[in-house]
Amino acid sequence: MADGPTIPDWILDLRPLVPLVNTLITIATNPQRWIRNNLGEFVVREVFDLAGYLIGLVLEAVSIVTGQISLAVDSLLEGLGPVGEALRTVPGLIYDPVYEIAVSGGLGAPIASAIAAVIAGSIAVGVIYVLVYAGISVIPGADGVRDGIGSWLN
Structure with missing residues (x-):
């Protein structure tokens, strides 16, 4: 005698689909939550992956360009x-004092280094400005550039 109705085998074969039923119920009852939990994470991950890839390409291009500029300047x-050797020491004249302040500054090293970097950078920008302005003044026919710089600064 049978204890009750028997369950067909095909119903037992549907057991692996139980997690999908929960997902389908979530989609049917609250699609916004399902999108936020599943698609939102996927979209954000893909956007960040794409942004990281593009930033990598840009950094690679910048690296190539700066390498070529460095070779040209060298x-x-x-x-x-001898003038080139003297010009080659100029970055050291700016970097070395800032480094020495950073090394010997103790607890105040970050603040002292920042102040020293601002001062050294200001001096470097001033020197570069004077050299470029003097270089433009020497070139025949560059008076328009020099006057344009002067009017832009005023």
């Missing part, structure tokens, strides 16, 4: 001979 400084 060959220019080498061609200038």
Whole structure:
């Protein structure tokens, strides 16, 4: 004698679909929550992956360009001979004092280094401005550029 109705085998084969039923119930009852939990994370991850890839491409291009500029400047400084060697020491004149302040500053090193970097950077920008302005003044026919810079600064 049978104890009751027997369950067909195909119903027992549906057991692996139980987690999908919960997902379908969530989609049917609260689609906004399901989108936020599943698609939102996917979209944000993909957007960040794409942004990271694009930033990597930009950094790669910047690296290539700066490498080529560095090679060009090195060959220019080498061609200038002793003057080029003197110009090659200029970044050290700015960097070394800031580094020494950072190393010997103790607890105040970050603030002292920031102040020293601002002062050294201001001096460097001033020197570069004077050199560029003097270089433009020497070039024949560059008076328009020099006057344009002067009117822009005023």
